[in-house]
Amino acid sequence: MFEILDHPKLPFYLLISFLILLSGCIIALLLNASSNSTFTFATSSVFTMTTLQIFETIFIKNLIATFFILSISIFGIRLLPILFIGYNGYMLGTIIFLLHYNPVFIFATIFPHGYCEFSLILFTGACSFTIIHEIHKTGLNAYTLLTKHNNSHIKYILKNYLFYPYLLIIIPGVFIAAIIEATFSLWNLKILLGA
Numbered sequence: 001m002f003e004i005l006d007h008p009k010l011p012f013y014l015l016i017s018f019l020i021l022l023s024g025c026i027i028a029l030l031l032n033a034s035s036n037s038t039f040t041f042a043t044s045s046v047f048t049m050t051t052l053q054i055f056e057t058i059f060i061k062n063l064i065a066t067f068f069i070l071s072i073s074i075f076g077i078r079l080l081p082i083l084f085i086g087y088n089g090y091m092l093g094t095i096i097f098l099l100h101y102n103p104v105f106i107f108a109t110i111f112p113h114g115y116c117e118f119s120l121i122l123f124t125g126a127c128s129f130t131i132i133h134e135i136h137k138t139g140l141n142a143y144t145l146l147t148k149h150n151n152s153h154i155k156y157i158l159k160n161y162l163f164y165p166y167l168l169i170i171i172p173g174v175f176i177a178a179i180i181e182a183t184f185s186l187w188n189l190k191i192l193l194g195a
Contacts, residue, residue, distance in 0.1 A: 017125030024089020055182035081128035108188035113181035
């Protein structure tokens with residue numbers, strides 16, 4: 001059921017995912033370095049939303065994004081997980097910039113949920129790269145793959161590298177990360193801002 005965790009390429013793809021995330025973060029920091037942003041979290045919409053609304057927004061957005069990345073990987077296109085991971089890294093860098101590189105703010109507002117959320121991003125990326133790797137080994141194109149339902153190797157890929165990881169690891173992880181982000185992370189931000 002957790003064959004993905006035993007895949008020999010998983011550590012390599014986790015490293016690749018981490019480097020893409022880090023690159024996105026660095027790009028955001030470099031691009032924002034010359035910016036004179038007037039954005040403040042005190043005027044952000046998160047202060048007018050309820051905890052439940054924030055949870056629902058985060059949970060649904062992350063569920064759709066992770067499922068989209070995993071399911072689209074059956075087409076064998078590496079660019080999509082790269083863009084997904086890079087975008088999340090870019091958003092992380094932008095938030096660090098908006099927090100004015102303040103380590104207390106960063107630790108209090110990003111770390112509680114980020115520990116779980118960024119691990120899931122890396123895992124989703126690694127699963128996507130693994131699916132793409134296995135699809136390329138079959139030599140099938142996307143159309144043949146989607147119409148060749150009796151191929152046992154294709155069933156194995158979809159079941160063990162897409163459905164089980166999504167159902168048993170990603171969904172529970174996204175749920176936990178959304179709860180932490182909608183509560184502890186937001187409460188910490190409000191306390192630090194004196195809101």
